[in-house]
Amino acid sequence: MRPIKDCNLSGSKYFGLNEGNTIKSEALTIKKADGVFLWAKQGKKYLDLFSQTWSMPLGHNNKKVNTAVKKQINKITHLRTAFFTENKSGLAKKLFELAPTGLTKVNFVLHGSLAVEGAMKLAINNYENRQKILYLEDGFHGRSFATMGISWKMPGCKYSDYFSNGIEVKKNLADIEGKMKSENPAAIIIELVQGNGGCKILGKDFVRGIRELCDANDVTMIIDEVQTAFGCIGKMFLCENYNVVPDILVFGKALGGGYPLAGALFKNKYHLQSGDHSFTFAHCPISMAAGLAYLKELELVLKEKPVEAISKEIESSLLVLEKKYKNLRDTRCIGTKGAIDVLDNEGNPDTKTADLIVAKMLQKGVIIANSKCRGLGNTIMLQSPIIITPEQLKSAFCTFDSVLSKIYGQGCKIGQ
């Protein structure tokens, strides 16, 4: 046995790699979280303006969610998927009440990637002999082998081609129609906001066009709402804004209220064989309790605190920055999600400076992120929790402005 003297294990020395962009500059050990804030071990306070990668619209340690979890822990913590609890049945019932019309079945797992794989299996199982899945350029659907095969490709990545039935399509209907006819796919999968790919918001006509092509060519439409369902858009599902109902809708991240929970809602005609997509901990009773409590709480919060005001504030603050700094372009905002592109003086994507901005913001106590990874993403992204106050938001943008002014050499105006 190798004795390890260091009792504060963190960072790449022990964990192989410091994951993700938000903590590129320093590996934080977090000792406490509450609402919109995290506290590091050394006592420094951070505003979590990326909601732990789009996952915490109600902020950290929501009391109702945690109370439900504690109650569940006192009863039972693990059951295999064949068994039910009141929370599991209650969560399914609540989801059917909230789901777009026609989505009458649900499958639960613990991770978005596995939920997407479940959707892929559902689609493939619906046809005699079709294995291919179309996915959009810039699309991102997870980091399992199969989902890497239907996501944007990291240059030189040894895993991304492992699932060879993923066929990329351009973001235009002619290309999609052509590939539907030539490739005979089981499904097409899309995000309505391509979050990881750079917060690219798909147009309504385009998405409705895909729906029509799916109907005309008997192809399953999968909408991946792992990032957009349950809160940050101010609605339960973003597809409601598009007036489009997919055949399979994938969810994840927010639903667990900080506990692992994901899955898919789907139409009656889709089914899996017993054992097709069953995992030891997939129906964790604790996650089920958390999910049900989260949805009840979300309904209340959205009534009291609609996201429009936050959305307007984020958009107008980003536009002020865009006007002030010529290297920032293309502000976009949807719900509590905001994004802006970082360009160099020649107008090319500037991922290095985007990385630097994220790192400097972190040093100043505000967590944001940039798109893609490994220096491939030049879009600065944020997603505020719904419970943020106007003052907290203003102060975060003032920090943003002061970071930019140091990098680009101008004075701080925002928030004064």
Ligand SMILES: Cc1ncc(COP(=O)(O)O)c(C=O)c1O
């Ligand atoms: C749109 C989308 N789908 C799927 C996933 C994968 O989810 P998970 O990381 O829980 O496996 C992500 C993760 O960021 C995502 O953004």
